[in-house]
Amino acid sequence: MSRIITIGREFGSGGREIGKRLSDELGIAYYDNEIISQIADRTKLAEGYVQHVMENGPSTLYPITIGRSFYMGVDPIMEQNNAIYREQSRLIQEFAEKSDCVIVGRSADYILREKHPFRLFVYAEMEHKMERCKKRAPESEHFTDKELKRHILDVDKRRARYYQFFTGQTWGDRLNYDLCINTSNYDIKELVHAIAHLVEA
Amino acid sequence: MSRIITIGREFGSGGREIGKRLSDELGIAYYDNEIISQIADRTKLAEGYVQHVMENGPSTLYPITIGRSFYMGVDPIMEQNNAIYREQSRLIQEFAEKSDCVIVGRSADYILREKHPFRLFVYAEMEHKMERCKKRAPESEHFTDKELKRHILDVDKRRARYYQFFTGQTWGDRLNYDLCINTSNYDIKELVHAIAHLVEA
Numbered sequence: 001m002s003r004i005i006t007i008g009r010e011f012g013s014g015g016r017e018i019g020k021r022l023s024d025e026l027g028i029a030y031y032d033n034e035i036i037s038q039i040a041d042r043t044k045l046a047e048g049y050v051q052h053v054m055e056n057g058p059s060t061l062y063p064i065t066i067g068r069s070f071y072m073g074v075d076p077i078m079e080q081n082n083a084i085y086r087e088q089s090r091l092i093q094e095f096a097e098k099s100d101c102v103i104v105g106r107s108a109d110y111i112l113r114e115k116h117p118f119r120l121f122v123y124a125e126m127e128h129k130m131e132r133c134k135k136r137a138p139e140s141e142h143f144t145d146k147e148l149k150r151h152i153l154d155v156d157k158r159r160a161r162y163y164q165f166f167t168g169q170t171w172g173d174r175l176n177y178d179l180c181i182n183t184s185n186y187d188i189k190e191l192v193h194a195i196a197h198l199v200e201a
Numbered sequence: 202m203s204r205i206i207t208i209g210r211e212f213g214s215g216g217r218e219i220g221k222r223l224s225d226e227l228g229i230a231y232y233d234n235e236i237i238s239q240i241a242d243r244t245k246l247a248e249g250y251v252q253h254v255m256e257n258g259p260s261t262l263y264p265i266t267i268g269r270s271f272y273m274g275v276d277p278i279m280e281q282n283n284a285i286y287r288e289q290s291r292l293i294q295e296f297a298e299k300s301d302c303v304i305v306g307r308s309a310d311y312i313l314r315e316k317h318p319f320r321l322f323v324y325a326e327m328e329h330k331m332e333r334c335k336k337r338a339p340e341s342e343h344f345t346d347k348e349l350k351r352h353i354l355d356v357d358k359r360r361a362r363y364y365q366f367f368t369g370q371t372w373g374d375r376l377n378y379d380l381c382i383n384t385s386n387y388d389i390k391e392l393v394h395a396i397a398h399l400v401e402a
Contacts, residue, residue, distance in 0.1 A: 123376070125376065172375070174381050178382070178383045179382055180378075182379045182380065185379060190402040193398065194395065194402045197395040197399075
């Protein structure tokens, strides 16, 4: 199997931890948030803005007035957002050219499809995701259970929309992945050894 | 993880071979078609009939005339079919009580839910399933590609209907499984070692 590993994940399922630990176990590179800072660097856009566009997805691509105007020229906001997507795609290709690696999120499974990466999708039951989020929340964060559940669903809704827009595929649909793993009943450390075996199979 | 392992699988994906090899690797029992013969034995129904009901699912539960009659008493065909389902459930519970085991199909993941089995779902891309079916077909079988594809889709449609009727859950929905694995890019023998690691994780 390929040692270029892409990870799609439900929010709170432990996908990022799996990615980090897997890269350690296999001794290969790991990319996650550095993608945002590098895109900011290349596009000369603010890091916060890049992150906002990448997290909120394509709905922010269109200014509210677009339906009411007949302006058909180049829209500067749309252009800026397209530049972010182009740069992301280019960067991920460069990472995968450079060496074996783990890339979390960013539709990397689709961007790298010609390299046949090992495509992992990580998910869990809602109660486990909530528990995990609570354990990892900064002290300043005070969500009620209802708010937390809503937050988890919201993040995943944005991820699904982003993935759909960018790839034309359905986020989390098993056919887009080699392995889908439910972390609800697992200790993540133990799990990573087993996934490493699957990657090497 | 539990060493009671249930396997749901798309037709042609290699789920049965994985089940058999996994039971060998872990040194535990394996149940598949023997379930049908044992049910036939217990219900005193013909094995072919039991198999037909179990493969065609709940649509055969209702005789065609049911909508036109006002007969509300016990329907003998429905009763017979219910007996098959009851016996299947009882038998699978007995297997799981007796020892660690691998059970392929039969909604065993749901039937054994209180024992928290390791729930595996095996799938593959259509072209791989077709290729696998062709390799394993008896010489007398002559499907065109179109017919074969239709056959694969038909079998899975029946499995999905059966599972839905029996469990109220969606067949193949990742949340009903601990692990969903796409066999398209794998050698099944290699894969089984890695799955065994996951079961033991």
